[in-house]
Amino acid sequence: MYDTIVFDGVYKSPVGWLGIKLQGNDLIKLDWLEKNTPSKGVLSRNPAVKKIIASLDIYFNKATHPVIPPVSLAGTRFQQRVWRALQNIPFGTVKTYGELAAELKTSSRAIGQACRTNPISILIPCHRVVAANGIGGYVGDARPSQIKQWLLHHEGIH
DNA sequence: CGAGCATCCTCAG
């Protein structure tokens, strides 16, 4: 899946490993890893990586949403708009695809598509967007996801 | 332009 991507660091969360990819000091990708964990590990001495790891620690240990470190997002103008809107959803609350669509004057499917291409998990909380009837999809899969359920539960949502 | 989406709503059984 990420055969050609070399991450600058990894983070071991309670639900799986996250890969951290930088460009300069900006975070450009934070995504769930499958099985193989890059050899650099969590002990990177890169200060920018350490900063991101600290933010993730805050999210997973203190159960609040951390200040988002500098990111550089590659995407269309529409995707940037959706990703910015996602960052305004507070810890512990959810919105449906339809609600976000109404706010941004677009369609629910377009919201889902933009969520799917979000390059930065957790810090840009695409998991707080749920379907009108159920939990909705995650990481490109329309089926209910264990990770998404865990994250929502972590934020006190049943 | 056409197809594919992490959706939503309605309607028929």
Add this chain to the structure above:
DNA sequence: CTGAGGATGCTCG
């Protein structure tokens, strides 16, 4: 309850 089907806006080839 279930499933089919149309509406929807955006992206990619």
